[in-house]
Amino acid sequence: MKTSFLFLSLPLIFPCLVFSQVEYKILKSEKLQAQREIKIQLPRNYKSNTKKTYPLVLVLDGDYLFEPVAGNVDYYSYWEDMPESLVAGINQSKSRMKDTKYDKKNELPVDEGADFFEFIGGELLPLLEKNYRLSDFKIIIGHDRTANFMNYYLLKKSPIFDGYINLSPDYTDVIKSNLSIVLSASKDKIWYYIATGTDDAEELKEANSQMIDKLKKINNDNLYFYSDNIEGGTHYSLVGRAIPKAIEDIFAVYRPISSKDYEEKVLSTKGTFVEYLENKYKIIQNLYELQIKIRISDFMTISSAIEKKKKYDQYQNLGKLAKKEHPNSMIGSYFLARFYEENGRPKKAHKEYRSAFSLNEASYLTKDMMIEKINSLKEHFGL
Structure with missing residues (x-):
């Protein structure tokens, strides 16, 4: 029996995922000698953006975990706090004990x-890779027994997943004994998250607290470890609160520059502000194997830092970078105009403001603002 999908696409199934596309599929498996139900949520722009590849979020216990995971992935990717991703869930309602x-x-x-x-x-993974445009970055999510089960992939020489979101995991002794050893020695980048709750099952809470303490002590630059003890969280209620926390932690570097990052990192950076911006996106590319354009919002944040610290010379490189990343936006010409304006070259500034006027508005930069800048230069310098 050849492994294949039977397509039973049902777009727009869930009201909370109005702009996402959810499909139900039946997979005929040779390994299991049975059919398995798979839920798949495509990213919002999947069909229109035909050259883009997407990380995979694989959800075990898909019969009840798929919807909360898919909803959070859709929400966080909409606000660019994580990359758009394909979510696949495996229905295990009738096979969970056998599967694990x-x-x-x-x-x-x-x-x-x-x-x-x-x-x-x-x-499953080869079939998803064949039928969908997936990047190499893959996350797996499980709850208690399935959370333990997915850790067996870490015992393999080359783990097939990069991120592991463990929701109140019920670890077996073999995982308890080997997990810290494996993560300590990992030469692959691994994102590892554990959630327990203050009102979780007592045995699980104690075991997971001990595991968290053990993993916190690991000194390995390839390990990105996160944990939460959800206040008031029971074995089941902690799930809904832990999923967004896990996403925020795993993709902390990916999201746009926050006000906290601005105050604590950007303003105090040892290099130039432009170098900080370029390094941030190099890290995103290296960590998540994703290449994305520098966000306009991040350009504007760096502009604010330049203005605050009066490092106007840095506008020159920022303008060149902005023109490269967003050639149709006025931000590049505006930054160069600010560079020339603060360096006593009004004719050059006038030219760049005029150039900006003909391009697309961005953030608080408008055509009216460019006209005001042009008229101001004319008034002061008789241009």
């Missing part, structure tokens, strides 16, 4: 559990 079965002696996947392990890595 492990040997009582060595506590490794066995029988149906071993088949499900191979199904994800050997059938």
Whole structure:
């Protein structure tokens, strides 16, 4: 039996995902000798942006975890706090215990559990990669038993996932014994998140608190570890609060420059403000294997820093970079005009303001503002 998808696309299924496209598919699996239900949410602009590739968020327990994960991914990507991503959920409502079965002696996947392990890595992921434009960055999410199960991929020599969101994980002893060793020695970048709750099941809360303390001590530049103890969170209620926290943590570098970053990092940077901006996007590319244009909002934040610190010479490089990234926006010409204006070259500034007027408005920069700048230069310098 050849592995394939039966397409049962149902776009716009959920009201909260009005602009996203949700599809239901049936996967005929050779490994499992059965059909499995898969839910897939496409990014909002997936069909119109045909050259773009997207990270994958794979959701175990998709029968109840898919919707909260998909909703948060859609929301955070809309505000550019995470990259647009494809979300796939595996329905396990009737097979969860079999899917996560492990040997009582060595506590490794066995029988149906071993088949499900191979199904994800050997059938589902290749099929998703074949049918959708996926980047190399992949996250997996699970809850208690499935959270433990997904950690078995970390025991492999080359883990197939980059990020692991563990929601109140019910770790087996083999994972408890090996997880810190594996993460300490990892040469691959790994994002690892654990959530427990103050009102979680007592046994899980204690075990997860111990694991958090152990992982916090790891000194490995390739490990990005995060954890939360959700105040008042029960074993089930913590899920809804932990998912957005995990997204915020894993994609902290990706999101636009925040007011906190501006005050604590941008204004105190040792290099130039423009170097800070370029380095931020180089890090995004290196960490998440994504290449995105520098956001206009981040350009404007750097402009604010230049104005605040009166480092007007830096406008020259900022303007050149802005013209390269956003050639149809007025920001590049405006920055160069500010450079010439503050360096006593009104004719050059006048030319750049006129150039900006013919381009697209951005942020608080408008055509009316450019006219005011042009008229001001004419009045003061008789241009």
